[in-house]
Amino acid sequence: MHVGRDDRIxxxxxxxxxxxxxxxxxxLQGxxxxxxxxxxxxxAHIEQRARAGFLAPxxxxxxxxxxxxxxxxxxxxTHDSCEFRTAAGRFELSYGGLGRREVHTVYPQQDLVTDLVAEYLRRGGELRCExxxxxxxxxHGxxxxxxxxxLEGVENPLGASYVAGCDGARGLARKTFAAPSSTCEYDITWLALLVQAPPTTDTVVYGVHRDGFAGQMPRGPEVTRYYLQCDPHDDPLHWSEQRIWNSLATRLDAGRYGSLRAGPIFERGLVRLRSEILDPIQQxxxxxxxxxxxxxxxxxxKGANLAILGARSLARALIAALRGGDTTALQRYSAECVPRIRRAHEFSHWMINLLHPPAGPNHAFERDMQQARLHSLATSRTHQDFFAENYVGI
Incomplete structure (x- = not known):
């Protein structure tokens, strides 16, 4: 390691x-x-890292x-429908005709990041990778x-007028930040899989099964994301491909609704469901x-969509402060963003309870409540409109 000098501000x-x-x-560059x-x-890593691809209007x-x-x-x-499969049968919601009649746009996040990197550099921005x-x-100064x-071990100080922490839940900005937060640890883990194969259907499929949740998320004509609820202590590599496909077929009821299109599994990992809300999000x-x-x-x-909308809010506030000398929007940045974040979390929390088998001492009663919610979603137009508005929007 050696300390360098960086006079860049x-x-x-x-x-x-x-x-x-x-x-x-x-x-900002624009x-x-x-x-x-x-x-x-x-x-190369950030441009190839596969993440969610469902963008709200x-x-x-x-x-x-x-x-x-x-x-x-x-x-x-465009994507405008999702399907639920349960022990009672299946139902599809064409949410593009419900609520505000809005649809998702499916565009893999790695492709979006690749576009954004190229445009940022074209606009004269400086990107220091590795x-x-x-x-x-x-x-506060x-x-x-x-x-x-x-990567070579050279340490440099870099000054700025403002710092934006966009480095994730485990990044330096979040670790430095001391603010009140509320959290929910769900004790639910998904085995996340990327498969080189077309989806069984063009819709998102949610499998609500007593063995655990399963999901199919189309990522393109030749790539599909699958999720399988698993034990939090599982090692993804201990799941054989036969076990994976058997579990997916069972929980998605593929025997009744069409065989899964198997293909090479080229990525696997664990996703532990956890939610945290900070307020404020500025110091x-x-x-x-x-x-x-x-x-x-x-x-x-909701994650990528919250990121994009939060970036717009912060950019507008920074432009007003740096070009107009007006810091009002910066002072209100948390007040603008946190209600939107809470609303997204509320719907995410509702979806978690809808999709996963209940646990705990009241699991039998909670299972009845889950079945009631699914039945209402399948039969009530009012419930369907509520779902569509929150599923697509924030």
Whole structure:
């Protein structure tokens, strides 16, 4: 290790090159505000890392408003239905005709990140990959700073007018941040799989089964995401492919509703369902966005959408402060974002209770309540409109 010198002073220093950091950086660069993004992973890693791909209409509108939707417009696909499979049968909700009659746009997050990186660099932004942020300082002063370390072990201090923490729930910004939070540990774990094969149907499929939840999430014509509820202590590598396909077939009732299209499983991992809400999400000149501001379970595909909308709110506030000298929006950043975050969490929490077998001393009663909710969702137009509005929107 050796300490270098970096005289660079950015107007905004952004930690993390995920959707939140890259959307923020692009909007700022488009407004003529100088930014630097520090990212621990390599460029190849962030551009290949498979994540959720369901974008809400408001997220799509934000990307379009700031000229960030080139790939989305040419390669994105609309998605407007989901299917529930239970012991009582199956039902499909064409949510594009319910509620506000809105649809998702399916565009893999790794493709969106690739687009955003290229555009950020084209706009003159500085992206420092394979650079780890080690320490933040002077967050309540006029010149906050971060100490970072390159892959070669060179440590550099970097100053800025403002710092945006977009480096995830386990990143430096969140670790530095001392704020009240509320959490929910669900004691539910998913085995997350990416399969080189077309989905059985074009819809998202939710399997509500006594053995545990299973889900099919189309990611494209030749790639499918599957989820299997499993023991929290499982090792993903201990699941044989035969066990995986047998479990998926059972929980998705593939015998009745069409055989699964098997293919090579090229990625597997564990997702532990956990939710955390922070309030406020700003301290001094440090502002959080994306997963750093709120850890949300993937049960309703809200994470990337919260990241994009939070980045827009923060970008607008920073532009007003840095170009107009008006810090009102920055002072109200938490007040604008936290209610939206809470609403997304509430629906995610509702989905978790809808999809997973109840546990605990009242599990029999809770199972009856779960069946009642599913029956209402299958038969009540009012319930379906509520579901559609919250499933697609935030």
């Amino acid at each position: 950015a107007e905004v220093l952004i930690l993390g090159a995920g959707p939140a950091g890259l959307v923020l950086g692009n909007i 407004a003529g505000i100088d930014s630097v993004i520090l990212e621990r992973g390599s460029r 408001e997220s799509v509108a934000v990307l379009g408003e700031y000229g960030l939707d080139g790939g989305l417009r040419t390669r994105g696909r 650079t780890t942020a080690l320490r933040l300082g002077d967050l 006029d010149r906050p700073w971060v100490l970072s370390r390159t 001094g000149r440090l502002f959080l966005a994306g997963d750093a501001a709120s850890s949300i379970s993937p049960s309703a595909a």
